[in-house]
Amino acid sequence: MKKPVVKVDFQDESPKNGKFKSRRRFIKLGGLAFAGSSFLMYSCSEDDDFNPAGQEPDPMEPEEPEEPEEPEEPEEPAAFDLGSGNIGVFNYAYALEQLEAAFYTEVVANFYSGAMDVDGVSEEETLTDIRNHEVIHREFFKTAIQGLVDNGTITQDQMLPELTFDFSGAVDFSSRQSVLETARLLEDTGVSAYNGAGSIITTPEYLLLAGKIVSVEARHASAIADLLEPNTTAFARDGVLVALREGGDPAYDKAQMPSEILPAVVGLDIIEEEFTATELP
């Protein structure tokens, strides 16, 4: 595995300062080093082919449970780690889909006033459709990961638990603008996250599944942006795309790695639980 193809700053549309959050996350990862030196090596290595044991890690092989050393503050439980390889990507996707589904569930349950129907399609119907898709994605990943637990591929404690969310500081659900801007950020982030995760996935079947979902997230991102700025370039705007060649136009979605996505998502201060991704690039 290599560095992300496109290094882009997440800050352009993020409401908070991504750099500060990145730094905070790095400090947090450093603090977890006591849990096992291999974790520290993974988290510091930009080249995740690097393998201190000299063996090809099998991402589907159940991890040997690390025996944590005595923590300095014994009352602190360790944060859940998403894991590596396919399992890590599943947990990662499950986390993002939980966030999206929870957000749209709130939106639909208490739909804002002032909706503007564009091109004859009701805005409420559009957001309800998206809510449905995200709930289906969330339940799909939950079922899929639970299936891996049930057949012994991973243990129950390697499956990301259900997360809880507090949107109160981040979203005003009575405000069309606040809801749609949050939706746009979540969808654009989802697209970039799935695009980045593609190269972490090691089996064609799982890659295809990610591909089936990411294009739907992109359809959402496009629709939400167009609700905010109808019939402009917003649906695939220069500001959210990147160029891939010198002198070229921004004509490509971002592809960011979990190490870039997660600090930005955590920075929204919506997810109540902390989790880490020390074994994902």
Add this chain to the structure above:
Amino acid sequence: MKFIKLLENLADKESLAANTSRRDAFKQFKNIGKDVALASIPFGLAATSSKTKAATAAMSSAMFQASPTDVLNFALTLEYLERNFYRMALDTDGLIPDEHRDVFAQISKHEDDHVEFLMGALGDDAIAEPTFDFTGKGLNLDTFSNYQTFLALSQGFEDTGVRAYKGQAGALMDDDNLLTYALQIHSVEARHASQVRRMRGEKGWIVQNNTTIPDAFAGIYAGEQNTEQGGVDLAGMFDDFGGNDAITAAFDEPLTMDEVNAIASNFIVMDSDGEDSED
């Protein structure tokens, strides 16, 4: 700093309906005997079952048939088609209404760059641009004189592009860079498709295999009604969340190279090697 409330918070806070769906899903997993589950559910692939490994190998070899060069030239053909299509439309006075010009100028700019990018990636291996006929050859479509026809074809090309890139992702797995570039194009095509669909009064996503474009192109949506994902049939599990229509919309389906070529051949009169394209 907050700390994770690990498994203590497993109590479901979602609606009862969500719980029911989930229980149904689990029941389905349990109802399938374990051996069958391992053979048919990709999520069981890691288990040490020789049957499963054989199935995986067969599936993988099928997906690896095309070389990366073949895949990139396949993509380049589609991008040539789209570039040509939008350039001609933007150059046709009175076709695109003013309020939609920004949208199509943006899409056209992207297709131009995709062509340049793929040509650069292929170098000497890049195929030359074929000759296109957007009347659909014998179909006599009024593509550049009737805006609705143009819109319908635009939607068809964008949705085909999404399905085409998706179908080739597996063939690029050995090259992380190429795979990621392809994914970065794939999702932009999906942004285009959603926008054009919505400008036609459609939803941005594909529901079942519904099509509102000329009958000759039903193949563009063939198979989109699939409800089976990861070896599990999700049909009937989300009745409170849009039902099977929502399931089919929540997952876009791939097309094979042959299926895409069959669609594109309606618009190619002369291949890049100078031979007449098959009808």
